[in-house]
Amino acid sequence: MANTRRPASQRSTSQRSTRKRRADGEESRRRILDAAAEIAGERGYDGTSIGEVSARSGLPASSIYWHFANKDELIAAVIERSFERWLAAVELPGPEVGDAGERVRTMAVGLAKALLDTPDFLRLGLMLALERRPAEPTARTKFLQVRQITRERIAEAIRELTPELPESSVRALTTYAMAGADGLFIAHELDxxxxxxxxxxxxxxxxxxxxxxxxxxxxxxxx
Known part of the structure; x- marks a missing residue:
């Protein structure tokens, strides 16, 4: 029986080629997401187009469609990427930071700094959340999903600091915390x-x- 196993040199070349294609694909995806985030931040969801993303990223539209089925899926990916970077800040520091008030203050400062670094998910998400469309955009659905994760994280922090509170109070305080953060972010966007x-x-x-x-x-x- 003939030996069909490729020589080691050929396998190594093939592996390097595969890694390069993967790296090129990841870099293309990053450039596309960066361009989409910039344009959507400037012009909103409706003002963003695949053609403009192509021009801003320097990649052909075919490359964008290889990664994303349509504009809606692209904007959803922008929201998800920004949220994943920001989510690391939604953590209540441990008791070594200080009392309950200091722990909440430290968490709030971390959230504000993270929003300044990665504002795309909240900026685009709030635009979409306030709109009403005949067909629900995937990007809006994604934002509501990630917002729910944030709500759960904040509620967990309140429960940890004040375990005696009834769940109705936890829900009210969580809503208050998120509404205040939304308003402050909008104030910063405007001013x-x-x-x-x-x-x-x-x-x-x-x-x-x-x-x-x-x-x-x-x-x-x-x-």
């Missing part, structure tokens, strides 16, 4: 550098700590 997002998130953290303490006092007074 730019005139708005210190980090300082405002610190203020929001103190307000949230005060609101949580009041909820806890109310619960203890009316068990």
């Amino acid at each position: 730019g550098d005139d708005t210190d997002l980090v300082a405002l998130f610190e203020l929001h953290a103190r307000s949230l700590s005060d609101a949580t303490a009041r909820e806890l006092d109310t619960h203890r007074s009316n068990p």
Whole structure:
């Protein structure tokens, strides 16, 4: 029986070629996502087109369609990538940081800094979330999914710091925390550098700590 196994040199060349194609594909995808994020941030969902992404990225439309079925799927991927980078900041620091208030403040500062670095998911997501369309865009669905993950992370932090609170209070405080963060982010988007997002998130953290303490006092007074 003939030996059909390729020589080691041929296998090595094939492996290098495969790795190069994979690396080239990853680089192309990154360039496409970067270009789409820039354009969507400037012009919104409707103002973004595959043609403009192609021109901005320097890649042909065929390359974009190889990675993404359509514009909607592309914008969904932009939201997901930005969210994954930001999610690492949605963690409550440990007790070594200080008391409950200091832990919340530290978490809030981390969230603000992460938003400044990776704002795409919230910027694009809020635009899409406020719109009503006959057909639900995949990108809007993706944003609502990642927003739910954020909600669960914040609720977990509140439960850890105040385990006595009833679930109704946890839900209300979580909604308050997220609504405040949304509003502060929008203020920064509108006012730019005139708005210190980090300082405002610190203020929001103190307000949230005060609101949580009041909820806890109310619960203890009316068990």
